[in-house]
Amino acid sequence: MPANPGKYHISQRANQLSPSGIRKFFDLLASIEGVISLGVGEPDFATPWHISEAAIYSLEKGMTMYTSNSGMPELRQELSSHLRNNFSLEYDPASELLITVGVSEALDLAMRALINPGDEVIIPDPCYVAYGSCVILAEGVPVMVPTHQENNFELNAEDVEARITPKTRAILIGYPANPTGAVMSREHLSQIAEVARRHGLMVISDEIYAKLVYGVEHTSVASLPGMKENTVLLGGFSKAYAMTGWRIGYAAAPREIIAAMTKIHQYTMMCVPTMAQYAAIEALKSGEDDVAEMVEDYNRRRLVIVKGLCEIGLSCFEPKGAFYAFPSIKSTGMTSEEFAERLLTEEKVAVVPGSAFGQCGEGYVRCCYATSLAEIEESLSRMKRFIAKYG
Amino acid sequence: MNKEILKILENDARTSPEQIATMTGISPKEVTNLIKQAEKERVILKYKTMINWDKVGNEQVSALIEVKVTPQRDAGFDSIAERIYRFPQARTVYLLSGAYDLLVLVTGKTMHEVADFVSQKLAPLEGVQGTVTHFMLKRYKEDGEIIEEKEETKRQQVVL
Numbered sequence A: 001m002p003a004n005p006g007k008y009h010i011s012q013r014a015n016q017l018s019p020s021g022i023r024k025f026f027d028l029l030a031s032i033e034g035v036i037s038l039g040v041g042e043p044d045f046a047t048p049w050h051i052s053e054a055a056i057y058s059l060e061k062g063m064t065m066y067t068s069n070s071g072m073p074e075l076r077q078e079l080s081s082h083l084r085n086n087f088s089l090e091y092d093p094a095s096e097l098l099i100t101v102g103v104s105e106a107l108d109l110a111m112r113a114l115i116n117p118g119d120e121v122i123i124p125d126p127c128y129v130a131y132g133s134c135v136i137l138a139e140g141v142p143v144m145v146p147t148h149q150e151n152n153f154e155l156n157a158e159d160v161e162a163r164i165t166p167k168t169r170a171i172l173i174g175y176p177a178n179p180t181g182a183v184m185s186r187e188h189l190s191q192i193a194e195v196a197r198r199h200g201l202m203v204i205s206d207e208i209y210a211k212l213v214y215g216v217e218h219t220s221v222a223s224l225p226g227m228k229e230n231t232v233l234l235g236g237f238s239k240a241y242a243m244t245g246w247r248i249g250y251a252a253a254p255r256e257i258i259a260a261m262t263k264i265h266q267y268t269m270m271c272v273p274t275m276a277q278y279a280a281i282e283a284l285k286s287g288e289d290d291v292a293e294m295v296e297d298y299n300r301r302r303l304v305i306v307k308g309l310c311e312i313g314l315s316c317f318e319p320k321g322a323f324y325a326f327p328s329i330k331s332t333g334m335t336s337e338e339f340a341e342r343l344l345t346e347e348k349v350a351v352v353p354g355s356a357f358g359q360c361g362e363g364y365v366r367c368c369y370a371t372s373l374a375e376i377e378e379s380l381s382r383m384k385r386f387i388a389k390y391g
Numbered sequence B: 001m002n003k004e005i006l007k008i009l010e011n012d013a014r015t016s017p018e019q020i021a022t023m024t025g026i027s028p029k030e031v032t033n034l035i036k037q038a039e040k041e042r043v044i045l046k047y048k049t050m051i052n053w054d055k056v057g058n059e060q061v062s063a064l065i066e067v068k069v070t071p072q073r074d075a076g077f078d079s080i081a082e083r084i085y086r087f088p089q090a091r092t093v094y095l096l097s098g099a100y101d102l103l104v105l106v107t108g109k110t111m112h113e114v115a116d117f118v119s120q121k122l123a124p125l126e127g128v129q130g131t132v133t134h135f136m137l138k139r140y141k142e143d144g145e146i147i148e149e150k151e152e153t154k155r156q157q158v159v160l
Helices: A023-030 A049-060 A073-087 A102-114 A130-137 A157-162 A186-199 A255-268 A274-286 A288-311 A336-347 A373-390 B003-011 B017-024 B028-040 B078-085 B111-122
Strands: A097-100 A120-125 A141-146 A168-173 A202-206 A231-236 A249-252 A365-368 B061-069 B090-095 B102-108 B128-135
Touching (some): A023 A336, A049 A274, A073 A249, A073 A274, A097 A102, A102 A202, A130 A141, A157 A186, A186 A202, A249 A255, A288 A373, A288 B017, A336 A365, A336 A373, B003 B028, B061 B111, B111 B128
Parallel strands (some): A120 A141, A120 A168, A168 A202
Antiparallel strands (some): A097 A249, A231 A249, B061 B102
8 A cells, every 4th residue: 555545546456556667768768769679569560451451341331330248250250260270279159259359358357257356376477567467456466486598488387386375266377478489388388287277277378479489389278188178268369460459359268257257348348349350350261371471571580689689699598489589688787677778778779678577587678579670680780789888 | 492582582682691591590601502593593583673763753654555466376475575575665564365465564754755665666566456555644552562651650669
């Protein structure tokens, strides 16, 4: 509880959320011109035109009414086929799928539908910034499990098991991972699944980056033997189809859980914007070639940035997913926030301090390579100069 | 021939063999060899730069000419096509199915120059039955590039 509650008596719920730990860095960033940003966690492609065009057509036809709370039946049908074809998952479009306003909403719904006050949720550290806060908003308790570069930032089943208490309710993971680019191997994921099954825990799996993997296959937790019953799968269109601004995603889970999530969704969100649903249908129907092309392109940049970072002396494990590289900056002796601030002021390159993603992110910075090759190369040469000075 | 190398070069001909090596996992030396071989086999025809001449006030006139021809015994359309594509004014020549046979893109400094070429060189060729000239009014997109200036996308500088 803050000492001064302030004039407006902001709720405890809102007050307890920590503002972004790197506010100062954001303010600094806003004050500097001519920055090359490796800090943007979204594709640099515009949404493929046929997808945008489908939404425009829906507007022209006057398809501007509410849809079913769960999402348009045609969209759920397409999504069901998509999950079957891509990840060997079987979900009933009528009762086991819910279309949401991005994974963000789906995550919030999952927490509120499953977590009672005081329930513990196990989360890998570092992780996407919203995980802990969503648990807290549901009055749960986030329990962080460190992950390490030596293990390619994969979540270790023994580490998870060591933190299970009678209050543990769920494990919340997001692989391929933001900020590390880590992918869970099928073997290690199976071990996590085994622990979850043994202890009767739900796995809430944010698989927004599922389509962005390089030279490896993405395994969906729900596809592992016996895991569909214990999994809430969260996914979306933002990253794979370059649709971040459309705000559309989904949850796939056993009927009872989807019913509970749908109740919250219908009172808070009603339904996802109709035009975005039309766009999503088009994306699922004929967006695969676009995804493949973008993945090929990301992969080239990934190889360039990882090689470049290693060459300038920043140790960087090979990220196999998403569009982030997560080099260690420990050799500079700076904290990740110091590093990011100085790199920004001295060389005008923006990276995100790893500490923004949890304690285990300290000593690392997140470099997003969803930006042009020319900018990647220029930022690498600026970083080289910077490292030569401080490394 | 390695298609990935060709795709990278088609997108940006200035990509260095070292960069291509990083992107493909093939050694720089091997990349250089493969490129040389592709040039030799005319898989890679040439390296050029796309220029928006309108921007520098260097306007040129282009026209698409539909050409109806009489195919010749043994040579079909090829020999008449060659007669046409040997003219440097003919920038692009295609054989098409449909209402006419050849489509010729002609460029010149003035409308007059293009018209002269059509009436004095192209139309009188033996085997040419008739031509229809379409002057180009505006180029919107060429070779996959949208010509009008792209609006800058307004991305946030940092998204977590």
